[in-house]
Amino acid sequence: MHEYSLASAIVTQIEEIVEKYKGTNADLITCYKLPHGFYLWGLKIDAMRRVCEIKKSGETEVWGRYFTDTGLFDVIDMDVPPEYIRPDYRLTLDYPEDFEVLKRVFEHFGENTYKTSIADIIGYLDKNPQIVEINKHCGELYKKRWESQRKLDLK
Numbered sequence: 001m002h003e004y005s006l007a008s009a010i011v012t013q014i015e016e017i018v019e020k021y022k023g024t025n026a027d028l029i030t031c032y033k034l035p036h037g038f039y040l041w042g043l044k045i046d047a048m049r050r051v052c053e054i055k056k057s058g059e060t061e062v063w064g065r066y067f068t069d070t071g072l073f074d075v076i077d078m079d080v081p082p083e084y085i086r087p088d089y090r091l092t093l094d095y096p097e098d099f100e101v102l103k104r105v106f107e108h109f110g111e112n113t114y115k116t117s118i119a120d121i122i123g124y125l126d127k128n129p130q131i132v133e134i135n136k137h138c139g140e141l142y143k144k145r146w147e148s149q150r151k152l153d154l155k
Helices: 006-024 045-054 064-068 096-115 118-127 129-136 138-148
Strands: 028-030 041-043 075-077
Touching: 006 028, 006 041, 028 064, 041 045, 045 064, 096 118, 096 129, 118 129, 129 138
Parallel strands: 028 075
Antiparallel strands: 028 041
């Protein structure tokens, strides 16, 4: 594994998003191959304005589907280094079990967890699969909730 700091890995991904934008002029660029909780987006302001114009609802939680499901926008999902791809790892906070996983990560790495590299966090979870198991089922819960919000409310 590469020993990048989390900050430098995210900066690198952000720089890649900017370069991809310059080369493609995409409306939305995502990095969904990172573990859930490390996702990044590059979003064209004019495209978000257009989403606000076409959506009927004032609800703002689920805005991504207006880009991906309407066919009106150019969306690119970027590749990430293969050593960062862990579809079962949830480092987000949607459910109590997610909190338990994050608590364990923070207990292990201490007060400087925010400086810890993606590679180190993934390595820690790779060596401690029992921690990944704590919230693994939450991926299905999240997916069901996401699917329930699937309906687009267009003007």
